[in-house]
Amino acid sequence: MTDAVTTYLDEHEGEAQALLERLCRQPSVAAQGLGMPEMADMVESLLSDTGFQTQRLYAEGAPPAIYGELRGRSPYTVLLYNHYDVQPAEPLELWHSPAFEPTVRDGKLYARGAADNKGEIAARLTAIRALRAVLGELPITLHWIIEGEEEIGSPHFGAIASTYASLLRADACFWEGEGFGPTGRPELMLGTKGLLYVQLDVQGTGIDAHSGAAPILPSAAWRMVQALATLRTPDGHIRIPGFYDAVLKPSEAQLDAIADQPNMDAELREAFQVQQFVDGLAGAALAERAAFTPTCNIAGLVSGYTGEGSKTVLPAKAMAKIDFRLVPNQDPEDILAKLQTHLKDQGYDDIKITTFGRAEPVVTPIDEPLVQRIAAIAESYNGKKPAINPIAGGTLPLLGALRRYVGVPGLSVPGNPTYWANGAHAPNEHIRLDDLREAVRFNCYMFQALAK
Amino acid sequence: MTDAVTTYLDEHEGEAQALLERLCRQPSVAAQGLGMPEMADMVESLLSDTGFQTQRLYAEGAPPAIYGELRGRSPYTVLLYNHYDVQPAEPLELWHSPAFEPTVRDGKLYARGAADNKGEIAARLTAIRALRAVLGELPITLHWIIEGEEEIGSPHFGAIASTYASLLRADACFWEGEGFGPTGRPELMLGTKGLLYVQLDVQGTGIDAHSGAAPILPSAAWRMVQALATLRTPDGHIRIPGFYDAVLKPSEAQLDAIADQPNMDAELREAFQVQQFVDGLAGAALAERAAFTPTCNIAGLVSGYTGEGSKTVLPAKAMAKIDFRLVPNQDPEDILAKLQTHLKDQGYDDIKITTFGRAEPVVTPIDEPLVQRIAAIAESYNGKKPAINPIAGGTLPLLGALRRYVGVPGLSVPGNPTYWANGAHAPNEHIRLDDLREAVRFNCYMFQALAK
Numbered sequence: 001m002t003d004a005v006t007t008y009l010d011e012h013e014g015e016a017q018a019l020l021e022r023l024c025r026q027p028s029v030a031a032q033g034l035g036m037p038e039m040a041d042m043v044e045s046l047l048s049d050t051g052f053q054t055q056r057l058y059a060e061g062a063p064p065a066i067y068g069e070l071r072g073r074s075p076y077t078v079l080l081y082n083h084y085d086v087q088p089a090e091p092l093e094l095w096h097s098p099a100f101e102p103t104v105r106d107g108k109l110y111a112r113g114a115a116d117n118k119g120e121i122a123a124r125l126t127a128i129r130a131l132r133a134v135l136g137e138l139p140i141t142l143h144w145i146i147e148g149e150e151e152i153g154s155p156h157f158g159a160i161a162s163t164y165a166s167l168l169r170a171d172a173c174f175w176e177g178e179g180f181g182p183t184g185r186p187e188l189m190l191g192t193k194g195l196l197y198v199q200l201d202v203q204g205t206g207i208d209a210h211s212g213a214a215p216i217l218p219s220a221a222w223r224m225v226q227a228l229a230t231l232r233t234p235d236g237h238i239r240i241p242g243f244y245d246a247v248l249k250p251s252e253a254q255l256d257a258i259a260d261q262p263n264m265d266a267e268l269r270e271a272f273q274v275q276q277f278v279d280g281l282a283g284a285a286l287a288e289r290a291a292f293t294p295t296c297n298i299a300g301l302v303s304g305y306t307g308e309g310s311k312t313v314l315p316a317k318a319m320a321k322i323d324f325r326l327v328p329n330q331d332p333e334d335i336l337a338k339l340q341t342h343l344k345d346q347g348y349d350d351i352k353i354t355t356f357g358r359a360e361p362v363v364t365p366i367d368e369p370l371v372q373r374i375a376a377i378a379e380s381y382n383g384k385k386p387a388i389n390p391i392a393g394g395t396l397p398l399l400g401a402l403r404r405y406v407g408v409p410g411l412s413v414p415g416n417p418t419y420w421a422n423g424a425h426a427p428n429e430h431i432r433l434d435d436l437r438e439a440v441r442f443n444c445y446m447f448q449a450l451a452k
Numbered sequence: 453m454t455d456a457v458t459t460y461l462d463e464h465e466g467e468a469q470a471l472l473e474r475l476c477r478q479p480s481v482a483a484q485g486l487g488m489p490e491m492a493d494m495v496e497s498l499l500s501d502t503g504f505q506t507q508r509l510y511a512e513g514a515p516p517a518i519y520g521e522l523r524g525r526s527p528y529t530v531l532l533y534n535h536y537d538v539q540p541a542e543p544l545e546l547w548h549s550p551a552f553e554p555t556v557r558d559g560k561l562y563a564r565g566a567a568d569n570k571g572e573i574a575a576r577l578t579a580i581r582a583l584r585a586v587l588g589e590l591p592i593t594l595h596w597i598i599e600g601e602e603e604i605g606s607p608h609f610g611a612i613a614s615t616y617a618s619l620l621r622a623d624a625c626f627w628e629g630e631g632f633g634p635t636g637r638p639e640l641m642l643g644t645k646g647l648l649y650v651q652l653d654v655q656g657t658g659i660d661a662h663s664g665a666a667p668i669l670p671s672a673a674w675r676m677v678q679a680l681a682t683l684r685t686p687d688g689h690i691r692i693p694g695f696y697d698a699v700l701k702p703s704e705a706q707l708d709a710i711a712d713q714p715n716m717d718a719e720l721r722e723a724f725q726v727q728q729f730v731d732g733l734a735g736a737a738l739a740e741r742a743a744f745t746p747t748c749n750i751a752g753l754v755s756g757y758t759g760e761g762s763k764t765v766l767p768a769k770a771m772a773k774i775d776f777r778l779v780p781n782q783d784p785e786d787i788l789a790k791l792q793t794h795l796k797d798q799g800y801d802d803i804k805i806t807t808f809g810r811a812e813p814v815v816t817p818i819d820e821p822l823v824q825r826i827a828a829i830a831e832s833y834n835g836k837k838p839a840i841n842p843i844a845g846g847t848l849p850l851l852g853a854l855r856r857y858v859g860v861p862g863l864s865v866p867g868n869p870t871y872w873a874n875g876a877h878a879p880n881e882h883i884r885l886d887d888l889r890e891a892v893r894f895n896c897y898m899f900q901a902l903a904k
Contacts, residue, residue, distance in 0.1 A: 193664070206726065210877075213845055215747050216742045217726065217730065219749065221753050222686075225677050229678060272661050272669055274656075274670065278667075278669065289667050293667035295666035297766055298677065299673075299757055299762070301677070301758070302753060305752040310649045310773065315750070319758065321763075325666060356762035357762050393666075
């Protein structure tokens, strides 16, 4: 990092925090339609003030995505992705300070969206402003898209990316980013799992019946239980024929990267409040299972009387919600078709299947040159070997659209002031202000290094 | 029937209806503690006014049962059982007239409790009054117990019957009664199934987790589904070892009685809104299945997210409510022990079992002389062969206490102004006024016939 930039950042200490507080003070809850136009205005004016040529990208029914272009010295172009919406703040009573009043305690800034992901917007803005102030121009060219629906599954991001694909062209894409691990190792993340989310509905009788008639009536609850039992063995193997056909074996490089991750077993046990993980897994074997195993999870299940005490009822209907997390190269459409066929073959063709979400798994290979380049830049930043996560357990539906319509390699790079205990999606979301400072510095360093 | 009694009844037409309206105007919802002392007062004063020596039977925590004795010409003593509590009236908005304002429309009297079972209290009272008015005294001796907790499962009836067993001594016991079938056949019912009601609870993780962690976390929902699936085959056979061991084969007389029941298939299909019954059963085979088959019914089931749309969560816990309907000679304690052993043997000893109810099956054999005597009286009343239901599908927990502490044969006799579509436990509960008139007449006839 040039001394001039470091000096500038030291002299302007507090700018990133001020930006973040401004961003967090504006509610922007997509799920509740709360503050979205105001937030879009603020984001556009912040980009514009930072030197970006901005425009709004529209899709029917969606808050606008804010887009900006800032030409730098080098034509090498990075597409940055962020989102300006946040999760609902509820349950409000569990917050120690109001969710939309940024509050600093013990070196941490608490607010909804501080970690997910207004912190990174503030860090990127601050870094870009510092580089332009010191160097006169950015070392590389940036395209930046900031959408407003990530927390509700980016339902219109595909439409936006398709309509405005020509704007999004770049040499590389940096998704919502990672931070630095507990020992200071820079973190990279190369993709997320796919998702197929379905609801199953069974109707037995037309109305709830007195359970005295149980000997002669079809039972929706039993039918659901027995249909579900055909989907998965007690030890977790998914019994839908062909479910595993497309699964790509992890590469040696991916397995090595997994084994090289910091061991978080104790933190995870505490976070999930479990004595142990399935099959007594620990360490690299646990991380490997988490990374490369597709799942069939029951997210919800309901039938009949669920209150206190007893009610002798034979429920008319039963409902289950199931999410499948998919790994490369499983295809949600293909898995849906196989689920339908399986239920039909097992005699459950009366079960209604409603699809609520489908997203493809998106994973950038470790040997992709961009990955190796970012890893090298990150390692040269602080001398610590980066921890590379080949695939995260969650799903980012927008990654599929980026891959389809932008088509350049993407990944999550360090420079996001976040850490594992940030309370994202929960009460008392926060960042550590030290992480924010570090994130700004890393972004400055990386944008310069990419120009070389 | 003596002409004098008939004449009296004709001259006092409307008395039963007036009594019933008075009874129904007083709410008495045990589940909601609504109007219980006022109802107990009214019942006691009605019995007293009718000539009974009354007293209140107490058990800690229960509304009093009202008890009365009325010595007749013959020492032959019948214990009558009724209950003065009713089901909650909710949902109120579905009533066409207010639940506690008795209203006559089209020859039917609508009110909560009209059918279940204030109608029979009114009919029995009216018959007793008429017999005493015409004959000077009752032909037989009556003991009458009217409890206040039947609609909540008679939780204190055993304690009351045990404490006051000496009062309840009789030669026969008439439970809450039956009416006349669609073709005018008198109906007798000889018992009810037993019940074991349990709740199963599974805890997986300590908190709901992001379903991205599904590859490594224990799933409460899956564990529940798979535990349930061990309890029952898809075709309804219960897989708990020994579950059927104590099941008594129905007697030839019981099977004949079942085959002789009026065919209600069409009415049942409409009531339950089903196209067909399990295994395509119909007619006598359907009635036989309903009568003599013990069941394991899922009354409730819940885990995780059950709202609209999708939430990708791995639920921390899962809960199921199960009712077992038991047939002679299954014992709820024995079945509970077998369920516990089965779950343990299947590896599910972490599943917590809570018991909410247990009641033994109580069935009086068809060849019991009392049954044959009542059947003969009923047939001589209107010349129609009685329809005898050897065992009803529901459960009356109080029958176990009556059998244990009174010990005389019991059954449900005609004389209750009820019919299959009376809306008991539902909005717009009602009786047909013609049935009320018939019920009074039958009671007069039966009490006289029993003295012979």
